[in-house]
Amino acid sequence: MTSNQHVLRWLEEMKALVKPMNVVWVDGSREQMADLKRQAIASGELIELNQDLLPGCTLHRTAPNDVARVEHRTFICTRKKEDAGPTNNWEDPQVMYEKLRKLFNGVMHDRTMYIIPYSMGPIGSPYSKVGIELTDSIYVVLNMDIMTRVGKAALDQLGDSNDFVRGLHSKADIDEENRYICHVPEDNTIWSINSGYGGNVLLGKKCFALRIASYQGWKEGWMAEHMLILGIENPKGEIKYVAAAFPSACGKTNLAMLIPPEVYQKKGYKVWTVGDDIAWMNIGKDGRLWAINPESGFFGVAPGTNMKSNANALLSTKKNTIFTNVVHNLENNTVWWEGLDKNPPEHALDWQGNPWNGKTSDKKGAHPNSRFTAPAINCPCISSEFANPQGVPISAIIFGGRRAKTAPLVYQAKDWEHGVFVGSIMASETTAAATGAVGVVRRDPMAMLPFCGYHMGDYFQHWLDMGKKLGDKAPKIFNVNWFRTDDNGNFIWPGFGENLRVLDWIIQRCEGAVDAVETPIGYEPKPEDINIEGLEGITEDTIKNLLYVDKNLWKEEVAGIKEFYAKFGDRLPKELNAQLAALEQRLG
Numbered sequence: 001m002t003s004n005q006h007v008l009r010w011l012e013e014m015k016a017l018v019k020p021m022n023v024v025w026v027d028g029s030r031e032q033m034a035d036l037k038r039q040a041i042a043s044g045e046l047i048e049l050n051q052d053l054l055p056g057c058t059l060h061r062t063a064p065n066d067v068a069r070v071e072h073r074t075f076i077c078t079r080k081k082e083d084a085g086p087t088n089n090w091e092d093p094q095v096m097y098e099k100l101r102k103l104f105n106g107v108m109h110d111r112t113m114y115i116i117p118y119s120m121g122p123i124g125s126p127y128s129k130v131g132i133e134l135t136d137s138i139y140v141v142l143n144m145d146i147m148t149r150v151g152k153a154a155l156d157q158l159g160d161s162n163d164f165v166r167g168l169h170s171k172a173d174i175d176e177e178n179r180y181i182c183h184v185p186e187d188n189t190i191w192s193i194n195s196g197y198g199g200n201v202l203l204g205k206k207c208f209a210l211r212i213a214s215y216q217g218w219k220e221g222w223m224a225e226h227m228l229i230l231g232i233e234n235p236k237g238e239i240k241y242v243a244a245a246f247p248s249a250c251g252k253t254n255l256a257m258l259i260p261p262e263v264y265q266k267k268g269y270k271v272w273t274v275g276d277d278i279a280w281m282n283i284g285k286d287g288r289l290w291a292i293n294p295e296s297g298f299f300g301v302a303p304g305t306n307m308k309s310n311a312n313a314l315l316s317t318k319k320n321t322i323f324t325n326v327v328h329n330l331e332n333n334t335v336w337w338e339g340l341d342k343n344p345p346e347h348a349l350d351w352q353g354n355p356w357n358g359k360t361s362d363k364k365g366a367h368p369n370s371r372f373t374a375p376a377i378n379c380p381c382i383s384s385e386f387a388n389p390q391g392v393p394i395s396a397i398i399f400g401g402r403r404a405k406t407a408p409l410v411y412q413a414k415d416w417e418h419g420v421f422v423g424s425i426m427a428s429e430t431t432a433a434a435t436g437a438v439g440v441v442r443r444d445p446m447a448m449l450p451f452c453g454y455h456m457g458d459y460f461q462h463w464l465d466m467g468k469k470l471g472d473k474a475p476k477i478f479n480v481n482w483f484r485t486d487d488n489g490n491f492i493w494p495g496f497g498e499n500l501r502v503l504d505w506i507i508q509r510c511e512g513a514v515d516a517v518e519t520p521i522g523y524e525p526k527p528e529d530i531n532i533e534g535l536e537g538i539t540e541d542t543i544k545n546l547l548y549v550d551k552n553l554w555k556e557e558v559a560g561i562k563e564f565y566a567k568f569g570d571r572l573p574k575e576l577n578a579q580l581a582a583l584e585q586r587l588g
């Protein structure tokens with residue numbers, strides 16, 4: 001497949017380590033993928049679903065101890081400890097390699113090793129990058145084929161270059177005690193062992209496209225961010241693109257594919273999906289910020305996805321999709337999850353494969369972090385620019401978290417520097433996307449806490465530097481919160497498609513078409529400027545309430561931010577301390 005000496009030398013070294021029984025190059029051909037799928041179905045690794053209702057679709061169950069990312073077992077291994085920063089687990093690269101070599105030694109002696117060359121980003125894009133993942137899992141191969149551009153074309157793109165990310169993965173024994181997800185940014189290397197779950201093993205995704213790529217972006221002057229990218233088309237046919245960073249399971253896929261409310265549809269508004277999880281952003285020749293989606297599929301949260309909340313996501317899963325840890329509906333050999341519809345199957349297997357009756361069981365059938373892996377081209381609203389090698393120009397950057405209180409529905413940063421501050425103080429309630437407690441508020445700057453591959457203080461500085469380069473062409477920065485609750489714990493804002501009403505204000509702000517109110521935390525809409533036409537149960541007073549800035553809560557927030565900032569010591573940019581002091585002063 002290749003004569004690249006860097007690749008071949010590395011392969012020899014890895015083969016000598018894991019000692020595979022067989023080696024298979026993944027060329028990405030449809031025949032090969034079909035053949036691998038047949039093998040996985042025969043071995044029980046995949047279950048073939050109803051091919052009339054869900055053509056090309058399969059179901060997979062992971063081990064019960066292996067259902068989400070494991071942040072406490074994820075490491076950034078830099079030569080100097082301080083370069084990984086206070087928010088990452090660290091180990092010395094040589095110490096970690098040594099420890100993992102013992103675990104990888106001979107681990108594939110009775111297994112086939114698949115060599116997956118892949119491109120993150122469209123083949124031929126100046127912004128794309130190549131990786132090679134070695135794995136003993138067909139499930140990984142088939143998922144990577146959906147999520148990335150797999151095969152010979154990626155190797156051709158690499159040519160003789162040494163600039164590729166070296167990924168090694170083995171399921172080994174799925175032993176939790178020896179599960180490691182390790183990154184060595186200075187070596188372009190990722191080693192992952194003892195997991196078979198999504199973000200831990202699809203090495204192109206969080207491991208490369210965020211952790212390694214954020215480090216590369218820092219060194220090379222671009223940005224790798226945990227952001228969706230969407231285009232909003234107005235009735236005149238003009239499209240504005242925005243990128244939005246929300247933490248895991250906080251609404252990126254939903255926002256990326258939203259269906260406009262009827263009043264907007266009637267006026268001619270449309271929404272186009274470019275990406276739902278990751279954005280790579282470069283300064284283009286025109287000085288603006290341009291974003292590509294490095295992925296080619298969606299690894300989306302299943303629970304809660306339905307025709308009302310996210311029809312475009314659901315429709316994306318109707319063919320050639322791999323479902324993981326959802327309910328197996330035995331009545332028609334399809335799938336089900338909580339929130340799909342009000343008609344759970346009686347005759348079914350839960351996510352662990354145990355008999356489950358959706359009508360009588362008091363236990364959930366699907367795992368809260370169950371997922372679908374669907375090709376992006378299945379999405380009814382996929383953007384015509386989805387695979388544009390130059391990407392799309394970004395008008396606004398939006399941060400957002402899951403906050404029951406404190407954060408208002410939307411506010412705008414005063415300028416780029418203040419926007420970096422707004423991103424850096426993001427906080428959100430934890431979700432099932434990672435193991436550990438759910439619903440705990442934690443600081444998650446730019447939704448990158450689990451994904452920044454270097455010192456977060458340097459990362460903030462990189463954001464400030466990018467703003468200086470962009471100057472007056474920099475996107476405007478906003479913060480949103482769809483998750484504010486009332487005294488009974490119910491969400492006040494209807495969310496989902498209705499979020500376009502907030503995006504509408506954001507776009508108008510970018511165009512200078514609407515005024516704003518200055519508050520201590522930034523610019524807010526006048527309540528009457530959020531369009532609530534056709535929205536039942538929401539009045540201007542509701543909007544006022546959603547926009548209310550509670551100074552006492554924000555003073556508590558300032559205390560929390562100070563504590564968080566203290567971790568960064570002198571690597572926290574002084575601009576951010578100044579922003580914090582200014583916020584404190586404005587709060588009085």
Ligand code: GTP
Pocket residue numbers: 246247248249250251252253254255276277299300301303304305309433482483491494495496499
């Ligand atoms: P990752 O794939 O983990 O990065 O998640 P994500 O950010 O793409 O989140 P996703 O869009 O899959 O949404 C996660 C959960 O949030 C689902 O249960 C959704 O139903 C819920 N959700 C998404 N958008 C909204 C919203 O606007 N309002 C409310 N209340 N819930 C939402």
Ligand code: SPV
Pocket residue numbers: 068069197198199200205206247248249277299433434
């Ligand atoms: C996330 O947790 O942000 C995801 C899912 O997108 S995973 O690929 O597992 O990281």
Ligand code: MN
Pocket residue numbers: 226247248249277
């Ligand atoms: Mn994500």
